[in-house]
Amino acid sequence: MEDVAHYQLDVRLTEEEISTLEAIGDVIRFPKGNILMGEGETTTFVLLIRKGHVKVVAGSPRRVVAIRGPGDLVGEMAAIRNKPRSASIFALEEVEALHLSATKWLTFLESNFRATLALVNTLQERLAESTHMTVESQLAGAQKLAKSIVDLWTRGLGITTGGKKVLRFSQIDLAELAGISTDSVKKVVRPLKARGILSVGRQSITILDLDTLQSIARGETPTS
The missing domain is CATH 2.60.120.10 (Jelly Rolls)
Incomplete structure (x- = not known):
């Protein structure tokens, strides 16, 4: 058999x-x-x-x-x-x-x-x-958000323009993806922007440092 x-x-x-x-x-x-x-x-x-x-x-x-x-x-x-x-x-x-x-x-x-x-x-x-x-769902908001953004990029849902990795998603979209509130997204994004990891537009997220974002998603790098 x-x-x-x-x-x-x-x-x-x-x-x-x-x-x-x-x-x-x-x-x-x-x-x-x-x-x-x-x-x-x-x-x-x-x-x-x-x-x-x-x-x-x-x-x-x-x-x-x-x-x-x-x-x-x-x-x-x-x-x-x-x-x-x-x-x-x-x-x-x-x-x-x-x-x-x-x-x-x-x-x-x-x-x-x-x-x-x-x-x-x-x-x-x-x-x-x-x-x-x-x-x-027990993970910290920053890690959940980082994992969601990395997952979107890995799935091919972004585009490369001008050498930058861009996702056409709003902060409301990210809140739904990460399972956190929109206010939490704004709080998490703030230090990521300050460190040059992300750039946020009206309906877009630009990944400036994918390696660090992946490290945050794995829980290896703090966001602040």
Whole structure:
């Protein structure tokens, strides 16, 4: 018998599986800032992100609990659970997605065991991710903010212009991402600006010293 401990399941959809979904889904686009689905909605469609990134927002006050990008599914459990959606999804940039009705999604899962098993593994990973975020909620505001900014940059959500690393996010966005208040963001940003680590505009964050910011995110360097 094969030793399952040495079997590594790819939790992402394969090219063949994506091609199958492409054949039955419809491509739709969302401008930056638009809502793709809302918390509490009873809709059951599924979206496969093709281009761009989205933020998953839940709770009150609002908290960004995850960021998803190309190749990721969002809303995939609504058709299975048939319950109101547990989070809202917003476009962080222009997004292109494949829209799948609940019927098409369930039919696909019924005929694709590997994809169904991969979905189970994905849900386990997201549960672990949620647990990790709960632990991180105990971190100091500066470290949480630094981790959020570094994560955005690492995910490719920034641009390099004039040799500078720029993220098109407001301080309100950062507050939601880090799980802290807007006032806390302002207090944390102040010493980072003074030390030449960040520069903040009206709707932008410029990373001037990524190495130090990463060190702060790891808890190795204090902010003051």
